[in-house]
Amino acid sequence: MFSILEKCFKKSIWVYHTNASACNGCDIEIINALTPFYDAERFGIKLVGSPRHADALLVTGAVSRQVCPRLKTLYKSVPEPKLVFAIGSCATGGGIWFDSYNLVGGVDKVIPVNFYIPGCPPRPEAILFGVAVALGLVDKKVVAEYLKEKGFPELVHERPVAESLWAK
Amino acid sequence: MLTAKQIIETLRTRFDKQILGAEEKVSNQVFVRVVPDALIPVICFLNQCFSPRFLINAGTDVVQQDGKYVVSYIFSFDSEKIFLCIQVGLDSADPDIESITPIIAGANWSERETRDLVGISAKNHPDPRRLILADDWPEGVYPLRKDFPYDYRPPSEPQNKVPLKKPPEGTKVIPIGPFYPVLEEPAYFKLFVDGETIVDCDYRGFYSHRGIEKYGDSKLTYNQICFIAERICGICGFIHSTCYCEAVERAAGIEVPLRARYIRTIMLELERIHSHLLWLGIAAHIIGFDTLLMQSWRIREPVMWLCEKISGNRKTYGMNLIGGVRRDIPAEIHDEIVRVIEKIERETVEVIDAVVGDTSLHARLKNVGILKEAVARSICTVGPTVRGSGISIDSRVDHPYAAYKFVDFEVAVETGCDIWARTLVRLKETIEAVKIIKRCLLEMPDGPIMGEVMEEIPSGREAICCVEAPRGEAIHYVLTGQDNRPYRWRVRAPTYANLQCVPYIIKGERIADVPIIIGSLDPCYSCTERMAVVDVKTGQQKIYTKEEIIKR
Numbered sequence: 251m252f253s254i255l256e257k258c259f260k261k262s263i264w265v266y267h268t269n270a271s272a273c274n275g276c277d278i279e280i281i282n283a284l285t286p287f288y289d290a291e292r293f294g295i296k297l298v299g300s301p302r303h304a305d306a307l308l309v310t311g312a313v314s315r316q317v318c319p320r321l322k323t324l325y326k327s328v329p330e331p332k333l334v335f336a337i338g339s340c341a342t343g344g345g346i347w348f349d350s351y352n353l354v355g356g357v358d359k360v361i362p363v364n365f366y367i368p369g370c371p372p373r374p375e376a377i378l379f380g381v382a383v384a385l386g387l388v389d390k391k392v393v394a395e396y397l398k399e400k401g402f403p404e405l406v407h408e409r410p411v412a413e414s415l416w417a418k
Numbered sequence: 419m420l421t422a423k424q425i426i427e428t429l430r431t432r433f434d435k436q437i438l439g440a441e442e443k444v445s446n447q448v449f450v451r452v453v454p455d456a457l458i459p460v461i462c463f464l465n466q467c468f469s470p471r472f473l474i475n476a477g478t479d480v481v482q483q484d485g486k487y488v489v490s491y492i493f494s495f496d497s498e499k500i501f502l503c504i505q506v507g508l509d510s511a512d513p514d515i516e517s518i519t520p521i522i523a524g525a526n527w528s529e530r531e532t533r534d535l536v537g538i539s540a541k542n543h544p545d546p547r548r549l550i551l552a553d554d555w556p557e558g559v560y561p562l563r564k565d566f567p568y569d570y571r572p573p574s575e576p577q578n579k580v581p582l583k584k585p586p587e588g589t590k591v592i593p594i595g596p597f598y599p600v601l602e603e604p605a606y607f608k609l610f611v612d613g614e615t616i617v618d619c620d621y622r623g624f625y626s627h628r629g630i631e632k633y634g635d636s637k638l639t640y641n642q643i644c645f646i647a648e649r650i651c652g653i654c655g656f657i658h659s660t661c662y663c664e665a666v667e668r669a670a671g672i673e674v675p676l677r678a679r680y681i682r683t684i685m686l687e688l689e690r691i692h693s694h695l696l697w698l699g700i701a702a703h704i705i706g707f708d709t710l711l712m713q714s715w716r717i718r719e720p721v722m723w724l725c726e727k728i729s730g731n732r733k734t735y736g737m738n739l740i741g742g743v744r745r746d747i748p749a750e751i752h753d754e755i756v757r758v759i760e761k762i763e764r765e766t767v768e769v770i771d772a773v774v775g776d777t778s779l780h781a782r783l784k785n786v787g788i789l790k791e792a793v794a795r796s797i798c799t800v801g802p803t804v805r806g807s808g809i810s811i812d813s814r815v816d817h818p819y820a821a822y823k824f825v826d827f828e829v830a831v832e833t834g835c836d837i838w839a840r841t842l843v844r845l846k847e848t849i850e851a852v853k854i855i856k857r858c859l860l861e862m863p864d865g866p867i868m869g870e871v872m873e874e875i876p877s878g879r880e881a882i883c884c885v886e887a888p889r890g891e892a893i894h895y896v897l898t899g900q901d902n903r904p905y906r907w908r909v910r911a912p913t914y915a916n917l918q919c920v921p922y923i924i925k926g927e928r929i930a931d932v933p934i935i936i937g938s939l940d941p942c943y944s945c946t947e948r949m950a951v952v953d954v955k956t957g958q959q960k961i962y963t964k965e966e967i968i969k970r
Contacts, residue, residue, distance in 0.1 A: 269603045271626035275652020275733045277603070278696065282722075285699075285715035301597070315552035315571075316625045317604060320596055346646060349569035350629040351561050352552065371652060371733055 262294020263385070265335075266304035266328065270321050270357065272311025275371035276338035280308055283374040290378055293385070306333040306384075308377075309361075312340040312347045313354040325361040333384060336363045337377060339370045420468065420498045422448045432463060438507075444668045444881045447501045449490075454506050458516050461491070461504070465521065470495050470502060471811070472522045472798050473884075475529065476895050476908035477536030479563045487513045487538055491525075492882055492895060496816040501882045503895075508538060517543040524798030527918055528910075535562040535631075550624045553579040561632055568629065568636045583620040585610045592929065596625055607920075607936070614928045619921050634907035635899065640666060640875060643907065644738045647894075650909060652733055653696065654887040656689050658894070658909065659738040661885040664819050665896040666740050666904070669881035674869050678742035679821040680862040684755075685728070685735060686820060686885070687851040687858075691762060692721040693888035694848045697940045698769075701841065704937045705782045710773070717765045724758045727751060740875075742868035752859050763852040770845050783838040787923045787935035790835060797919045801890020801912050802847065803939050806840035808833035813884040813891040824861065827854050837938040844888075844940075877905065887912050889940045913941045 269277050283290045284297055298304050301324050313321055325334070336357040339345035344355030357363050367380035382388045425448055426440040436456035443449050452460055464470055470493040478488045486507040493502040508515060517540035519525045529540040530549035537560035539546070551561075554574040560566060585591050589610040596604035604625035610618045630650055634643050647662040648655035660682050667674055695718035702710035722732045728747055729735035737743045747755070773779060789799070794807045804811055812829045814822045830846035832839035880897040890912025899905025916939045924935050 268597055269626075271604070271628060273626075273649050273652040273655070274603065275649075275655070278652055278733070281700075282715065282719070285719070286712050287716065287719045311626070312628070314625060314627060315554065316627065317596070320604070320625075324597055346649065347628050347633075351566070351568060351570055351572075351632065352627050352629045370649075373732065 262296065263305040263333070263381070264296050264298045264303055265306045265308050265381075266298055266301045267308045268301075268310070268321065268324060270309055270311040270317045270341070270360075271314035271353070272338060272340055276310035276341070276369075279371045279374050280310070280337065280377060283377045288374045288378060290381070293378075293382065293387070295381060301327045302329065304328050304332070306335060306381075307361075308335045308337050309357045309363075310337045310341050311357075312344045312350075313357055313360050315352050315354065318354050318360055321357075321360050333364045334361060335365045335367060335380060335384070337367045337380075338372060339368050342366045342368045345370065420495065420500070422446055422500055425468075425495075425500065425502060426450070428467070429460065429463075433460060436460075443879065446499055447503070447668070447882055449503045449505060449880065451505045451507070454508060454515060457491075457504065457506050458518065458521070461518055461521055464493065464502075468495060471795075472518075472524050473501075473882075473893050474895070474908065474910040475518075475525065475532060476906065477532040477538045477562070478897060478906045479536060480905075481510045482564060485510050487536065489515060489532065489538055490895065491518065492893070494816070494884070496811060499817055501817070501884075503880075503882065513538045514541055515539075516541050519543055519545075522798070523796045524915060524918065527914060534560070536560055537563060548578070548580045550627050552627075561629065562635075566632075568632045580622060582608055582622065583610075583618070586617055588612060589617050594932070596622075603941075605941070607932075609924075609929065609932065611929060614930075616924050616927055616929065616932070619924055621917070621920060623917070631907055631909060635904055637903075639902045640740050640904070643904070644740065645734075645736055647909075648734045648736065648738075651911065653693050654689060654889065654892070655734055656685050656738070657885050657887040657892050658911075660686060660820065661883050661892050661894040662896070662907070662909075663738045663740055664885070665881050665883035665894045666875065666898070668883060669879040669896055669898050670740075670872065670875045672741050672869055672871055674742055675866045676821070676863050677746075677865045678867045678869070680858050681743050681745075681747055681867065682738070682820040683822060683825065684747060684855050684858050684862075685725075685737060687854045688721055688725055688759075690851045690888045691759070691848055692718050692725075693940075694844045694851075695721075695762075695766070697844060697888070698841070701934065701937050704934045705779075707779070710769070713769060717762055717769065720758050720762065724755060727754070739868070741871040742866070744868075746867050747859075747862075755859060756856060759852045759855055763849060766845070766848050766852075770849075773841075773845075780838065782931075782934065783836065783841060783938075784834070785836050786927065786931050787837045787938055788835050789919060789923050793919060793922050797922070798915050799890070799919050800915050801887070801940075802830075802840050802843040803890060803916045803919070805829070805831050805843045807835045811891075813886040817884045819883060819885055821858065825854055825857050827857075837934060840938050847888075874902070889913055890916055913939065917941055 267280055336342050341357045347353045348355045365380055365384050367377055369376050383390050422442045430437055436453050438451040440450040473492045473494050475489055475491045480486055480488055489506050491504045533539045534550045554576045556572050556575040559572045589612050592609040592611055595606040606622040608620040609616050644659045647659040650658040695714045699711040699714040726732045729737050737745050789807050791807050794804045810829050810831045827850050830843045832842050875898050877898050877900050882895050884891050884893050893910040895908040896904050897906040
């Protein structure tokens, strides 16, 4: 997987931003990362207008029932190889809405997720750092752990923790 | 000037026995209980005599207490600073009520929402389709009824997909969305076009319905809701938490210390500054003026840093609690606040000078997306959208909250009715917000930031609060309940009212102008849908991105 990453996303990644029923906080921070103070474009990261042009999806929000099928379609329309970033606490695991009646809870329940950037909302620096980790520009600071082994209650560990690219 | 007592008197004399009870429960908030048959006459009568502005309706399930569903229709008397709530009790066996949408067009979504979530259908509603719940949500399952657990996810019933309007004869259909690059959030518009001209449109939104109201009345406590209310919207979160807190404080009669009210005002205005600058950038981006996007976001960023310094977070401040605020604004950082906002003022004025004379902007924004005053009134639009059409509605003046009654400021009103007028209103408000903050910092008294809050907030009390968000007024209605949580908490975000005017303002416009027309309302779907790509698979329809639309 490393080699694919290195090969395909070496120069610049184009991202498509998807709001899957987020509150706007994360979305605004994503746009913020592209504006002068943070300037993601210096890493070659560019926001594009169509999923068909994108290398990576930035998904925010715990997926709602209405968005769910549309998000799947959207994921299919991104050409391979593709990366998915779940941005914000809601996208990472459902956040405060994890058990609401109209939400699916966590992007990884709907489409495979490669990287998680938690925070409510994550700072623009955090988003840039997450993408930089994905591109291999910087080292990762935390390691994935499986909650099941820690004896957490049923509800929590039922959530499938998607394999990160690094684990493979 | 009309007083609350006079309203009660007038209604009692006119309708006599049909009024079951009338009371001024909170200062300047009148709650009138009427028999179901009298609803339409009462509303017609009010419209003729006083023409109050319709805000929302809220359905409440009180079947366990007295076997009824209650619908509350909330009106605002702007110049008199009075809220009027007409309540109707409906028998639980047959919870149907006559629709008021034929009289007040702005009640359209509100009634459909009550049908979707509480199961009270409006008879003779002109457009009784599903509004909020997902396409595969089963019929007859109403999430805001008390017997529905907040974490129950009913099985999928795909056949319930909401039918979209039939296109008028001789028109082509252009779907936009739900994922499209112009606006951040998902919403699906279906445009019916004749050549380049738009004839009509249909809207399917509510992709972001998250069930916040249900959380509020079944899972969380009074003080926890302050934090979830901030997450209704990532841009105007503090407005929602202030609005919720004030509604509970009014209902319970909690006195908030003056200093806390000033702190709330300062935070609200900081939020207004960053939201308006954000909007300016996004609007500029929509019409392809990316330099302005970069400039306005550069100007905006110091506000975020300032908010972080004050509250500890850039967006969700977590400052409000029932009875006051959690963090003080110490005297040491007053100078810094003044320095930052003065720099913003200076730079915003520079931007305004550059923008106001820009003829290419005039060409895109003037005489486009016209919202006539009469239409704005009938659909009950709010905020800069309506102030751009020459109507001076601003809840900071009409229904003062926080410390606004101690602060003088000018309400920006423009009469152009077009996108340009709405832009000017927002720019003026940004400058005005700087003045308000400076004034507040000067006048802020010393003292506690948290008031006395009783051990238990008494149940069965209700109150309404209106807060002017950057997009318009947010309205929260709270009915207090047992177990330290509200019995019913109803939220209406400003975009909820504003989006309903989209079909009116895009009629007759060209396709290329649609993104900026919708953008000019500063829509914020997550608020609207709170609680909250079609790839239309059939036929030749496809998703048109902004670029493709412009290319056409």
